[in-house]
Amino acid sequence: MDPHPAELERLQRTHSLKVTPAPVVYGLIFDLYLADSAECARVHQQLTSALRTLMLPAGREGQELAAQELSPDCSAQPGTQRLDLLAYNRAIAAAQARYGAGRVRPVLVYFNNLALPLPTGLAGDLRTLRSSATQPLVWALTLQAGAGTSLPFDVSETWTYSADAALTSPLERVARAQLPFDLMQQPPLEGFPVFSASELSTAREFKVCSSAGQVTGLNFTFGPKAVKVSPASPPRVSLAAAATSSLPAPHGSLQEAAARYEIEVCHANCERTYEPPDGDAAIWNTTSGCMLKTST
Structure with missing residues (x-):
């Protein structure tokens, strides 16, 4: 030995x-038609408040991006609606600077209460956003036929009517299941x-x-x-x-x-x-x- x-x-x-949980960064896209301007303001406030409570409950890290109004004052939808991509890119860059690169994947929530085809330009804008570096998800509350298949939505739920107290309930179920997003260390x-x-x-x-x-x-x-x-x-x-x-x-x-x-x-x-x-x-x-x- x-x-x-x-x-x-x-x-x-x-x-x-x-x-770990990622911060929830989301933005609202309004594309509504309502003849009554007072009803338009009420619905905007209803949806904004409901989504704010849903996406950012007390204690959750995150922020709301500035909303985009594609049909000002809920006037007739001309079929030429477009997103302001520059404004979104700036807002997302600011969120990345705040929370850190790689920690932000936005959720964009699109509202449309008319059963009309999605304008080609708007569909292209949404696809451009979804293929960008942060790959945002698009959730929709809409009446558009074929939503969730050929349209650029990751989640599509049916718009009922503007006075429906349960209008956003389907999105609430999605948010409870998917948020906050997971982030791998x-x-x-x-x-x-x-x-x-x-x-x-x-x-x-x-x-x-x-x-x-x-x-x-x-x-x-x-x-x-x-x-x-x-x-x-x-x-x-x-x-x-x-x-x-x-x-x-x-x-x-x-x-x-x-x-x-x-x-x-x-x-x-x-x-x-x-x-x-x-x-x-x-x-x-x-x-x-x-x-x-x-x-x-």
Whole structure:
């Protein structure tokens, strides 16, 4: 038996990317026809108040974007309605500056109470927004035929009548199911460290014994062969889940990503032999695989 065997230790490592709530950023798009101007103002106020309560209940992070009125004063819809894309882009950029890039995915809520085809220009504007970097979702309360299929809506519910106290109930169900959006925590750009600062001070070499989850060594080969530890360039790993889209997604659609692995660390005499209780003596740092049988 070697009088100075390799000094070994087994350690468990876990790295995770958590799911957190994203801020709710939303904007209203009014495209209504109502002959009575007083009724127009009342419906605007009713919808604005209902959506504000729905989207931003007490304690929820987020903001309401300035509304866009496509049919001023609820006058006749001319068929040439267009969105002010520049104004929306500015508002979304301001929200990103406030909450952080990658944390904002707006919800745009479109209201239309006439069973008329969606103007071509407006449909194009909505598609342009939906394909932009923040990929906003468009929810609609409308009478337009075919909504939710060929039209650029992610959610389409039926407009009943302006005095209906339950007019926004379908959107309430959608909001309760989807909001707040989930946001996957982004990993550190430099990856996750294998060792803490105190562990790094005594670790000389290490091997990976086993792993669960898709984990990759960034500056070393992740596997059963011994790797020398350099304090100047500590070993770091990345998770495959880091490649997941960084955009917020409807609530419940993302799950925490985690990787667990076990390493065997050599603190001294790594080039000498180690004799496991149930095996033959072997030089630790030239033998593939771990030699200790249990974690310490």
